[in-house]
Amino acid sequence: MDDSSAPGRSRTYDRVLLKISGEALMGDQSYGLNPPTVARIAREVQSVHELGVEICMVIGGGNIFRGLQGSAQGMERTTADYMGMLATVMNALAMQSALEALDIYTRVISAIPMDQICEPYIRRRAVRHLEKKRVCIFAAGTGNPYFTTDTAATLRANEMRCQAIFKGTKVDGVYDKDPTKFEDAKRYDRVTYDEVLQKNLGVMDASAIALARDNRLPIVVFSLDEPGGFRGILAGQGTYTTVHA
Template identity: 60%
Template sequence: MPTELTSSDTAGDKPHYRRVLLKISGEALMGDREYGLDPDMVARTASEIRAVCEMGVEVCLVIGGGNIFRGISGATAGMERATADYMGMLATVINCLAMQNALERCGITTRVQSALHIHAVCEPYIRRRAIRHMEKGRVVIFAAGTGNPFFTTDTAAALRATEMGCDALLKATQVDGVYDSDPKRNKDAVRFDTLTYLDVLSKDLKVMDASAISLSRENGIPILVFSIHNHGAFRDVLCGRGLFTKITE
């Protein structure tokens, strides 16, 4: 079961968790663009990950592919859903390689492991090897979702967090937590500081899909939702500061 550090460990700027998975949407890496990757946004995200690694936290990542191709959108346009989802998985590989490059330019040794075998550019996903990489202080980026169509990268994030024995799953989004409605469309939307897994499911809050929430609940992994656009937010959330929503039992 995931365990938070003791109160004596969390004084000052010390992190509350030893090993975490960071889920980043593909759209978050677009910056102000309408499509693709913004190199400045990728570099800034990499620097925030480096700051957390420098605190001694073991970090792994799952990155979406919606900035390049979203499987469900392809299916809506008439494409076979399985084919569209595999295309979306390949889009995540592109994003993961870009993040690997940015992290290594920051001096952080990184490995990309893909659920689809693409030996020329990344390792195949092997759970024990991924854990060993993290124990050695390397960042591991999990590409291609679960490797199966009909599952989102949110579900992949919850699955990998469980397999890696992570103490928390952090979801970096476009807003600073979970709201009762879209705060970009409704100025009166209410932000939650804390929620239970059942609250998210019963209120049909769209922070993550139901299978990801259920898997996290089953394995007791807290989910922390924060804004990728707030500088230093990743580090702050791990230290219990700043604006974020915590989803637990």
């Protein structure tokens, strides 16, 4: 079956949000930031920026601190989540540095005010940055505990009127089970929001999927480890899964 009519296939995007995990910045390390890996991802963003696409980013903080893990070890959940938000700011600053080394104007915009190092989140100002072809990296989640960066990404994508969320992962789409553990794992070309929720496919947390569904915002899941994969999808090429209505 030709899937050229699939949502996200062979269409033009003017504004997208790229969501990546903090772990994606670790490279081969078990913790923290790996500068060559950050630089490689920045080049992937650059390749899409050169197409004239307006790009937002949300980066998780799990490479530095994950609120749920801290809570599980006895830390008060709200405090742990705020620490996780601060980790996302650190990752955003690292990505900003890598993008600006490529001469791409970038703004880190935080849901928690910290004026000396980044801008506070003001929707109209962020939209204006995008219109000026600046990459906007949204940090500190939603600014509230108990919400993941997946939910923050979906919220910001809707507020910025993005045409899709691109979720970069270690695998080339959504599978019915972990393809790194099961050789018979089946990859979906297309899957609905409801199927993701019913089958617990682990694309994003349930709140993020529900928010995307309610606003009919497609989610494109692809491998961030595939060189040129981000740009290729925008050209209607490559292997990925689209989550849609």
